Amino acid sequence: MGAAPIPIAADCKMSPDATGQADFVSKPGSVTLELVSTSGSVNFGAPTDVTDATGNSIGPQKTATTLQFTVSAGQTYSLIAAYLFFPPTSTGRLQEKCSAGVVLSPVGPINNPQQFRIRGTSS
Secondary structure: OOOOOOOOOOOOOOOEEEOOOOOEEEOOOEEEEEEEEEEEEEEEEEOOOOEOOOOOOOOOOOOOOOOEEEEEOOEEEEEEEEEEEEEEEEEEEEEEOOOOOOOOEEHHHHHOOOOEEEEEEOO
């Protein structure tokens, strides 16, 4: 018997993947991630992308601090997040943009770039 899923807010879609098949699971639909700066300023860099299981970009919509993409049930995605820091010692966190969004990771110059696997669930 696997671990019970962690409850998430109604407007949120992502949670940690208790099965270990990916880093996170997501309900189907539009997901928005945001960079929240905790010191200085952190922005997404040009290499940031979301790809499908075949390695093709799914065409996420990106601003300096948000990344929006659509998740389909049964699909697994790779998120490559590259960051720009102003000044170079800046820090922040990458999280889902919703009322109680899961934090994917702290962000800083020592963990740049980052990669995450996101698995679409049926509900």
